Amino acid sequence: MTDRPQTPLLDRVQSPADLKAFSDTELERLAHELRAETVSTVSETGGHLGAGLGVVEMTVALHAVFDAPRDKIIWDVGHQCYPHKILTGRRDRIRTLRQKGGLSGFTKRAESAYDPFGAAHSSTSISAALGFAVARDLGGSVPEGLGDAIAVIGDGALSAGMAYEALNCAGHEKRRLIVILNDNEMSIAPPVGAMSKYLSRLYAGAPFQELKAVAKGAVRMLPPPLQEGAKRAKDILKHTVVGGTLFQELGFSYVGPIDGHDMEQLLAVLRTVKARAHGPILIHAITRKGKGYGPAEDAADRGHARAKFDVLTGKQKKAASNAPSYTKVFAQALIREAEADPRIVAVTAAMPDGTGLDLFAERFANRCFDVGIAEQHGVTFCAGMAAGGLRPFCALYSTFLQRGYDQVVHDVAIQGLPVRFAIDRAGLVGADGATHAGSFDVAYLANLPGFVVMAAADEAELVHMVATAAAHDSGPIAFRFPRGEGTGVDMPERGVPLEIGRGRMIREGADVAILSFGTRLQEVLKACEALEAQGIRPTVADARFAKPLDRELILRLAADHAALITIEEGAVGGFGSHVAQLLAEEGAFDTGLKFRSMTLPDAFIDQASPEDMYAAAGLTAADIEARVRALLRPADKAALRA
Numbered sequence: 001m002t003d004r005p006q007t008p009l010l011d012r013v014q015s016p017a018d019l020k021a022f023s024d025t026e027l028e029r030l031a032h033e034l035r036a037e038t039v040s041t042v043s044e045t046g047g048h049l050g051a052g053l054g055v056v057e058m059t060v061a062l063h064a065v066f067d068a069p070r071d072k073i074i075w076d077v078g079h080q081c082y083p084h085k086i087l088t089g090r091r092d093r094i095r096t097l098r099q100k101g102g103l104s105g106f107t108k109r110a111e112s113a114y115d116p117f118g119a120a121h122s123s124t125s126i127s128a129a130l131g132f133a134v135a136r137d138l139g140g141s142v143p144e145g146l147g148d149a150i151a152v153i154g155d156g157a158l159s160a161g162m163a164y165e166a167l168n169c170a171g172h173e174k175r176r177l178i179v180i181l182n183d184n185e186m187s188i189a190p191p192v193g194a195m196s197k198y199l200s201r202l203y204a205g206a207p208f209q210e211l212k213a214v215a216k217g218a219v220r221m222l223p224p225p226l227q228e229g230a231k232r233a234k235d236i237l238k239h240t241v242v243g244g245t246l247f248q249e250l251g252f253s254y255v256g257p258i259d260g261h262d263m264e265q266l267l268a269v270l271r272t273v274k275a276r277a278h279g280p281i282l283i284h285a286i287t288r289k290g291k292g293y294g295p296a297e298d299a300a301d302r303g304h305a306r307a308k309f310d311v312l313t314g315k316q317k318k319a320a321s322n323a324p325s326y327t328k329v330f331a332q333a334l335i336r337e338a339e340a341d342p343r344i345v346a347v348t349a350a351m352p353d354g355t356g357l358d359l360f361a362e363r364f365a366n367r368c369f370d371v372g373i374a375e376q377h378g379v380t381f382c383a384g385m386a387a388g389g390l391r392p393f394c395a396l397y398s399t400f401l402q403r404g405y406d407q408v409v410h411d412v413a414i415q416g417l418p419v420r421f422a423i424d425r426a427g428l429v430g431a432d433g434a435t436h437a438g439s440f441d442v443a444y445l446a447n448l449p450g451f452v453v454m455a456a457a458d459e460a461e462l463v464h465m466v467a468t469a470a471a472h473d474s475g476p477i478a479f480r481f482p483r484g485e486g487t488g489v490d491m492p493e494r495g496v497p498l499e500i501g502r503g504r505m506i507r508e509g510a511d512v513a514i515l516s517f518g519t520r521l522q523e524v525l526k527a528c529e530a531l532e533a534q535g536i537r538p539t540v541a542d543a544r545f546a547k548p549l550d551r552e553l554i555l556r557l558a559a560d561h562a563a564l565i566t567i568e569e570g571a572v573g574g575f576g577s578h579v580a581q582l583l584a585e586e587g588a589f590d591t592g593l594k595f596r597s598m599t600l601p602d603a604f605i606d607q608a609s610p611e612d613m614y615a616a617a618g619l620t621a622a623d624i625e626a627r628v629r630a631l632l633r634p635a636d637k638a639a640l641r642a
């Protein structure tokens with residue numbers, strides 16, 4: 001535990017209502033305390049740091065001016081919500097963030113009435129806020145009441161198509177709706193794209209400088225007509241920026257740019273907007289990611305996410321690694337393939353570090369594309385490049401690929417285009433919890449005609465799968481691998497393409513066959529040791545492919561064993577379901593084969609360590625052992641041995 005900061009004002013806050021009694025000067029001091037409390041918390045828990053530090057003043061000002069939970073404050077992504085959680089009655093549990101049984105690292109409806117809408121994937125806030133605004137206007141009813149709807153969205157999140165769909169609809173609806181654009185000129189990596197440049201231009205000029213200069217007189221900076229009444233609000237708001245803005249063209253009143261760390265200015269703007277605004281209004285606040293904590297502010301990622309760290313130095317407390325991460329192995333394998341094949345290109349959707357494509361970009365700057373938070377575009381962009389004769393690798397987290405599913409079906413699969421999907425963060429990911437679990441990709445890809453779907457059992461297998469994907473030109477292909485370290489196996493210099501649809505035998509036994517798909521293989525092998533000690537001899541195979549299935553291998557396992565168990569790090573409807581379908585079609589059950597499919601349960605699993613999450617999912621070595629024993633009742637075992 002670190003030395004906790006002194007927080008006399010914060011100590012008086014049980015709920016946002018307590019902020020109403022504070023003077024503006026006290027609110028400013030409260031923000032300092034809240035920032036210190038946030039740093040201290042994340043130093044103990046790890047988690048998302050920089051984004052929360054950047055909205056400390058905004059959080060205080062919003063809660064001081066508006067009346068949550070009646071007013072709905074919707075944080076986009078939710079990774080910046082720790083200060084909000086501290087102010088909304090969760091300070092006593094804040095140091096349980098992202099841990100088993102603790103607070104979620106994101107906003108979550110089940111956790112608090114102050115989290116009116118859950119998030120963790122980006123760019124949903126404006127749509128959700130507009131939904132609340134319509135519910136308010138059309139007589140919807142919720143226990144806390146329905147007041148203002150306020151979306152706080154980052155400049156990075158504003159690169160996603162969904163945000164524009166919402167702005168477009170909100171501008172048309174003309175309902176009172178407040179959107180705060182928290183512009184810190186950062187995504188996780190530096191932001192990309194023309195929109196980002198446009199936002200910079202909006203505040204690069206004189207107006208923001210003027211606002212800064214007169215920060216102390218922020219009320220006066222608001223165009224007088226705003227104070228005069230609603231009928232001229234639109235005009236007033238327009239004057240804080242030179243010329244019209246895209247947002248105005250979309251039907252929003254535009255206020256800004258304002259200094260998102262200047263409490264006086266924030267309070268003045270929010271109070272005026274609250275009192276006067278009609279229709280949709282966008283407040284453009286300029287902030288700095290990591291604000292107020294040197295080691296975060298000075299970091300290239302402005303302290304986006306951190307392991308536990310020392311507050312004084314910012315040094316993170318990371319466990320030493322025993323093996324390279326799957327992500328790095330993927331990136332290096334892709335670089336090797338790309339050295340040999342100039343047609344290989346790679347796409348990331350705002351996650352260059354997370355997907356390892358930062359390494360690829362260092363080597364092949366003009367063959368690597370960061371499209372921003374735009375998974376849908378990223379998928380179709382790859383489809384276009386594939387149609388044009390390139391060999392695109394679309395590197396996405398499993399959970400974010402969900403965003404691009406229609407594009408996968410309509411633009412890639414139906415056209416049979418050879419897009420290579422490198423699916424990182426497959427399976428349960430730990431502290432980010434259910435929103436980030438890579439549970440569904442096998443289920444939603446292996447049902448698509450023409451798709452090849454692979455899962456790596458270890459990092460050497462991953463290298464071969466990268467090579468397999470590079471060589472596969474006849475249609476779409478996907479390979480999945482988990483977050484974190486590999487197993488430490490010997491690594492090949494370069495991958496060798498696998499035969500499509502062929503699994504591999506790991507060990508020959510007799511009593512039961514275990515067919516593994518993905519990295520649960522390590523748990524299977526551990527279970528086998530325990531089973532051997534009890535006189536049970538399992539056969540183990542690594543399926544490698546969920547599609548096409550290795551029919552020959554599976555039918556042989558079924559024929560040679562009384563029982564067959566599949567195991568995977570994916571939801572029901574994935575690999576095991578396809579195996580069951582094959583066995584049923586081939587009549588394997590008619591001859592009495594016992595079959596079980598071990599998958600993730602039909603439930604969303606809350607955050608914990610990956611190990612605890614897999615225990616909750618019933619996919620550990622002990623679970624496998626128990627499943628085998630339950631299947632092979634003593635009578636069966638005796639018969640098998642005879």
Ligand SMILES: Cc1ncc(C[n+]2csc(CCOP(=O)(O)OP(=O)(O)O)c2C)c(N)n1
Pocket residue numbers: 050051054077079080120121122153154155156157158182184186187188289349350351373375400403
């Ligand atoms: C659909 C989706 N893609 C990718 C991510 C990963 N992600 C989380 S936060 C983030 C950056 C968001 O940038 P911004 O909205 O500007 O917020 P900031 O962190 O700068 O405050 C990204 C890419 C995500 N959460 N959701």
Ligand SMILES: CC(=O)[C@@H](O)[C@H](O)COP(=O)(O)O
Pocket residue numbers: 048077079120188305354425429432483
């Ligand atoms: C908020 C968000 O979506 C990302 O910051 C995510 O938490 C990154 O996850 P990894 O740590 O697995 O890269």
Ligand SMILES: [Mg+2]
Pocket residue numbers: 154155156157182183184185186187
């Ligand atoms: Mg940002």
